[in-house]
């Protein structure tokens with residue numbers, strides 16, 4: 001297993017792999033795995049396919065992909081904690097041992113023209129230079145192979161009633177991802193990026209979830225954003241005072257049953273490498 005020893009500016013993954021983040025990912029997966037499974041159904045993932053998953057995290061979809069192909073699935077996962085867990089848990093289904101590259105995607109020694117499917121959910125929004133990462137994945141796809149990415153198109157994100165601080169909060173959210181070269185709303189840019197690296201676009205499908213206080217959607221977004229609110233206060237024009245006011249507004253909206261959260265859209269973006 002190779003670690004990143006390159007001379008490039010060191011990329012830091014913004015959310016880490018602490019136990020709290022692992023638990024958050026598991027809860028989030030419960031809400032969103034059905035959407036990913038529908039994508040896998042549409043892709044008609046079949047027995048015998050060679051599949052690579054980028055950034056599987058807690059691995060719920062990794063296990064699903066293994067079941068569908070009836071064998072091992074490869075992974076690139078930079079977190080030592082998450083990749084160790086994947087290595088331990090995934091072979092328990094008796095379907096074999098996949099290759100796990102515990103490294104940044106950019107440094108993974110992927111085979112050439114090998115995969116029928118490469119899949120990534122909520123990884124590309126963190127990555128600097130997504131075009132370079134995509135070119136790497138296209139090289140690893142077989143001719144006729146498919147790249148399927150699920151990622152955010154954040155422009156739909158809203159809290160109703162709308163707090164006064166919302167515009168500056170959204171700017172801080174954008175700046176948070178940009179601080180490591182990422183784009184929190186990468187989903188909408190993917191079709192154009194796919195074309196630039198020679199993929200033929202096959203589909204773009206959006207899922208927008210909404211929820212009132214107490215719903216899984218409300219809890220999912222509140223848990224994530226209230227957890228990050230203090231870090232967001234480091235990104236002007238959002239300020240510490242605004243962060244405190246927004247937190248207060250958010251918590252009081254949580255007690256009002258007519259409040260509504262409209263989540264960032266998740267886009268499924270599928271492209272095929274020409275034969």
Ligand SMILES: C[S@@+](CC[C@H](N)C(=O)[O-])C[C@H]1O[C@@H](n2cnc3c(N)ncnc32)[C@H](O)[C@@H]1O
Nearest residue numbers: 013055056057076077078079104105121122123
């Ligand atoms: C938000 S989590 C999503 C996890 C999982 N895909 C899911 O949908 O629940 C992002 C994952 O990508 C991994 N990751 C982030 N940057 C990466 C990189 N450059 N190379 C490989 N993995 C990366 C993180 O360690 C984490 O497991």
